Amino acid sequence: MMPDDASPEIYDLLIENGHLLDPASGLDQVGFLAVHHGRILSAGPRPPAGRPRQRIDASGRLVCPGLIDMHVHVYEWVTNFGVHADDAGVHAGITTVVDQGSSGAWTFGGFNAHVIEPSRTDVRAFVSINVAGALMGGMKGDILHNPQMTDGDSLVKLVQQFPERVKGIKCHCESGALSHWGTEVLTHASQVGRDADIPLYVHTGELFPVVEQQRPSADEVFPSMLPLLKPGDMLAHIYSCMPDGIVGNADTVPEAVLQARDKGVYFDIGYGLNFSYRIARMMLAADIAPFTISSDVHGDFNAFHDNSKLNYSLYGAMTRLWALGMPLREVIAATTWHPARMLREEGEIGTLTPGSRADLSLIEIDTTPRELYDGRGETLTTEQTLLPWLTVRAGQPIVPHRRLLTDLLPDAARVTQQERLS
Numbered sequence: 576m577m578p579d580d581a582s583p584e585i586y587d588l589l590i591e592n593g594h595l596l597d598p599a600s601g602l603d604q605v606g607f608l609a610v611h612h613g614r615i616l617s618a619g620p621r622p623p624a625g626r627p628r629q630r631i632d633a634s635g636r637l638v639c640p641g642l643i644d645m646h647v648h649v650y651e652w653v654t655n656f657g658v659h660a661d662d663a664g665v666h667a668g669i670t671t672v673v674d675q676g677s678s679g680a681w682t683f684g685g686f687n688a689h690v691i692e693p694s695r696t697d698v699r700a701f702v703s704i705n706v707a708g709a710l711m712g713g714m715k716g717d718i719l720h721n722p723q724m725t726d727g728d729s730l731v732k733l734v735q736q737f738p739e740r741v742k743g744i745k746c747h748c749e750s751g752a753l754s755h756w757g758t759e760v761l762t763h764a765s766q767v768g769r770d771a772d773i774p775l776y777v778h779t780g781e782l783f784p785v786v787e788q789q790r791p792s793a794d795e796v797f798p799s800m801l802p803l804l805k806p807g808d809m810l811a812h813i814y815s816c817m818p819d820g821i822v823g824n825a826d827t828v829p830e831a832v833l834q835a836r837d838k839g840v841y842f843d844i845g846y847g848l849n850f851s852y853r854i855a856r857m858m859l860a861a862d863i864a865p866f867t868i869s870s871d872v873h874g875d876f877n878a879f880h881d882n883s884k885l886n887y888s889l890y891g892a893m894t895r896l897w898a899l900g901m902p903l904r905e906v907i908a909a910t911t912w913h914p915a916r917m918l919r920e921e922g923e924i925g926t927l928t929p930g931s932r933a934d935l936s937l938i939e940i941d942t943t944p945r946e947l948y949d950g951r952g953e954t955l956t957t958e959q960t961l962l963p964w965l966t967v968r969a970g971q972p973i974v975p976h977r978r979l980l981t982d983l984l985p986d987a988a989r990v991t992q993q994e995r996l997s
Contacts, residue, residue: 668963751783
């Protein structure tokens with residue numbers, strides 16, 4: 576909704592001369608964006624009447640709705656691989672992050688109190704179908720994620736109690752799960768999703784320990800889940816090179832992928848450890864682009880609170896997809912408007928429409944050539960790189976320290992709030 580004083584004599588912030596790019600509203604021009612009381616006052620070719628308390632010159636930068644990362648792991652200190660929410664969020668040029676399955680119905684209370692509440696970043700959750708959450712990543716998945724560890728009634732109650740924060744269910748369909756209990760857990764998650772009227776976010780690609788005597792055929796894993804998905808559910812890691820992923824080792828797009836798309840199932844990048852340039856090129860050539868681009872940022876699964884090996888980021892994923900031929904406007908849509916629609920928040924975030932929350936990502940386009948690797952070590956040379964320049968969260972400017980953007984930036988590229996806003 577619009578601020579009460581839509582045309583104040585003095586308003587809070589004016590961002591000048593930036594390239595306003597908002598796929599949700601169709602805005603695509605150099606102009607001015609004004610903020611007052613944490614809301615967007617105006618966005619267009621001219622500033623509003625009145626005088627701003629603060630001005631920021633965004634010449635040469637993109638001014639976009641605040642980026643939304645649909646897949647992070649930020650239950651720091653409870654999961655061994657969780658990273659700090661603001662490191663993955665506002666300090667990475669992202670205003671909203673969605674934790675995927677780090678908490679469960681019985682552990683979300685701690686996540687809410689110790690991660691969501693104190694963070695400057697807007698943190699949401701897709702809660703694991705198992706009651707405890709992830710805890711140790713893929714380790715002990717055969718114990719944590721078995722059917723006896725699910726409780727649909729508790730999850731439905733959680734959604735009713737926290738409708739603005741619990742936005743979906745995280746579940747898995749991969750060789751490990753199928754070798755232990757078939758599709759039983761996914762079937763239960765599917766029913767709970769329908770009961771609670773929330774989407775599933777389904778991990779694809781081998782993760783849990785596999786019972787080798789019961790290992791499913793790799794090309795049968797994805798088709799086995801298709802009947803359980805409803806329109807609006809989402810598949811993770813769509814360009815993964817894992818043999819049991821949605822493409823696997825195929826040289827053409829499998830029929831089940833086309834069926835999922837036609838059914839209204841959404842596709843998410845979930846960049847992570849197994850992103851494949853080969854599969855990305857094949858899928859993009861077949862006009863199967865991701866609905867959302869996300870990072871799957873997390874620490875080392877085999878250590879505790881260690882992100883020293885992290886070598887990918889949301890901006891890195893966006894840059895790679897842009898270099899692979901996805902138009903920039905679609906890249907921005909996949910990190911703003913589309914995830915906002917997944918969260919059912921498209922009137923509040925993911926847009927520059929006046930009256931929406933003033934969550935903004937100001938992005939610079941760096942023309943230093945870079946060699947960026949995929950999950951199998953293939954190299955892609957990029958001529959243009961998207962980098963976070965300034966984050967505005969609920970109207971408050973924040974200079975991102977960019978600590979986790981190790982795939983794109985050396986330590987020397989970090990800046991301070993004083994340097995950026997002076």
